Amino acid sequence: MVSYGQYIKEIGRGAHGARDLSREDAHQLYAAMLDGGVPDLELGAIILGLRVKGESLDEMLGFLEATDERTHHLDLPHGRGRPVVLPTYNGARKEANLTPLLALLLQRFGVPVLVHGLIEGFGRVTSAHVFRELGVMPAASTNQAQAALDEKGLAFMPLSALCPGIHNLLSLRSRMGVRNSAHSLVKLIDPFRGEAVLVAPATHPDFIELMRNIMLVRGQRGLLLRGTEGEPYANAKRRPRLEHLHDGVTDVLFEAEHESLRALPNLPEATDAASTARWIRRVLDKQIPLPKPIANQLACLLFASGYADDLNQAKAIVAVEATGLLVGGN
Template sequence: MSYAQYIKEIGRGAEGARDLTREEACRVYAAMLDGGVPDLELGAILIALRVKGESIEEMLGFLDASDQRMHRLVMPHGRVRPVVLPSYNGARKEANLTPLLALLLQRFGVPVLVHGLLEGFGRVSTAQIFRELGHLPVGSVQQAQQTLSAEGLVFLPLNAFSPGLHNLLALRGRMGVRNSAHSLVKLINPFAGEAVLVAPATHPDYIELMRALLLERGQRALLLRGTEGEPYANPKRRPRLELVSRGQVDILFEAEHDSLRGLPNLPEAIDAASTARWMRRVLDKQLPLPKPLANQLACLLYASGYADDLNQAKAIVAVEATGMAMGGN
């Protein structure tokens, strides 16, 4: 395959470049995932896409190629849908609370699959906090299936189910900038069925693109502005929480804009050990769960089918998880 024709189209800069069709994007990305693109052309494609910006059709094509090469998990038995938490950013300024959200869902019997990277690259990763809490990553999809059945919670490294995407993510260290794969991994559902994906947008402008992609692909997802790119609601100020399902979008909670009356009780430091200690105290009900996370937990109990409606989910969380009163929208 010659890649010059594609580079010529997408490499003319933000003003002169042409978007690839969905089919072209799928063809090119498939070769990239398979390791079939020479280094020079691969770097040119990645930088051209970053400068131009990916279109919806291109992202759909990239996701098509990723789907075709992904090692899938079988959906768990039962009426409750599993929840998928993509965790790729880690903590830089705020404590990473993704493991807490996963553990709370597990407590309610909602199957949870967290996928991400083992390395923190200078940040505190979810895998590092899980280790402090006694939850070790698995090494294969088969092990993930067994652990999920036995424990209801598993951390699956990206390279175990999508090695091609893992290799593209790893290019950041060599190239110095992110590429399309960093966006794709937050839209991946490794299950062969309708799980609930928690889709965290890193920047406000990206929420619209993610929403359009989720709708086009018919995915069930809870869309939000992630905290430093992680899939949990900011404990200091709740972002808007949108449920995308069956071709429509329902706003379950609006974003909070009022001034803070007081800061929630949060970990004293962002390192893995301090974060894990704080999480144990929240799980033991020695400390209150920050309200934005309680709101997000209620959304996921509803989206997963654990609760019949959002009001029931709010009541369940208030009584069983936190003992705190939960307000309306």
Template sequence: MSYSAILKEIARGVHGARDLSIDEADQLYGAMLDGGVPEMELGAILIALRMKGESADELLGFYQALESRLYSLALPAGGVRPVVIPTYNGARHQPNLVALLALLLVKFGIPVLLHGTLESQGRTTTAYILRELGILPCANLGQANLALAGEGIAFVPTAVLSPGLANLLGLRNRLGVRNTAHTLAKMISPFKGESLRLVSVSHPEYLEKMRDFFETTGLRALLLRGTEGEALANPKRRPELLYCDDGKSQLLFEAEVGPLKSLPNLPESIDAATTAAWIQSVLSGQHPIPLPVINQLACCLYGAGYTTDMNQAKAIVAMETSSLVMA
């Protein structure tokens, strides 16, 4: 593979660059994941793709390469699909409540796999909050399988699932900007399709790109504009919640608009210890769950196959979370 020839095509700017075909993208990203691209060319390719933006075919090809190299986990027993939550950002301004959503799902008997980074980069990451809650990162696939089977929840660093992807993610510190790996990390599942992915985006155009990807592949996902990059409905104002499955999209909740009617009771600080203590108080019924999180929880029950009717999912969650607050 000639990397200089590829750069001549993709590094001509937003308007002059040519997109790669699915096969070309598959071969290129496979080489990148395998560590076969020289360092200088690798940096140039990542920056070129960042400037150009990935086409639909390129995303498909990149995903194919990653999927074929992704390590697998055993599908947990129980008859419901596991929920896969990527967590790569953490909190900078708002509390990171990803762990709250995950533990609420576990209360319903739905297995949850969280995957992401252990590096904080000045933010409060989900890994730190989970540690405060007694949930430690899994060092290998065996530990992850045991945690899922026993506790119903596991946090797995990216390198355990895909060392090559972890290496590409790590280049952010050297290049100063994100790269395609940050998009792909949100799309993976080690359960080979038998799961519900929670996929967040930051910009409206990426929501359309992700919807097109999941409609094309037929994979199952809940799409939303995340909270500071995390796949969590903003507890202050619910975003649009879009469910993709079998090549179709379904709007489960519309985005809230207009002035805020009220503010939810949230942690006083965004640090890991304070956030974890607040999550524990919510789970014990001392504080109400923010309504947007309840809405997302209902979507997850529906997408995980806990129930085949969305209205029933809403009713179940409303009843169970009300009893939790009253307990």
């Protein structure tokens, strides 16, 4: 039987006395955690030790390697560009959840979109709730998700179907009362083996830097931003910085807006799933304008996916084709 005391001894000495695990040790440890092989007592100690210490870059890389090995893979669907992956794990509390809007806009352009996340909201409105109101049902298996991508260009896949091991670790929050490494790792999952454009939302500046370094080391393509309540869409009231990561470099496509808007965009009256879905339908039907920050993000993703040759072309396409009217300008 494996002794996990050696790992706990390294990471469990507090914020100042703990030492980081090597990438190889982190890989081995997280593999055991994902496979359910770590007893509850030791598992709790490891989770809390990492929570207090904070994960290093090498630890996160090792954890992700173990997660990749246990994530169901998908084949690249046919489309007008690389598929876009939207991780949706936070849900809406104060703002309406507009992740489904971003997904449906990309689908409209023929860019394949995989959305993965949780169905249960724990008091928040999840993308799954809004998708259900819009007639998009969760895929129960990899085969169903692949078929939806191939036929419709859009699939929502619950984490329990995509990677059961990390879903189990994520679920420990309800027992332990605190987040763990899985909450960060799920936002970096790419079922397309590094061929997709990953939209990576972070909630804190320190983690934006860590996510950027992880993606650069792994050579991932993606769009990095400060998420709206942790969701992967740009805040409709104030655009965050939008960074395009590719080929081991990062380009800032849009800087963050710091000034208050002169006029607030027309947003859903309430945050519940039905109200959000009705508003999304009106945007898609061009009855109300698309908020400028989301239009900017859409342009970034059309460029990053290869749909458009450059950002200026992508911005022009969005302005002309996506909606009848944008809030603000370019």
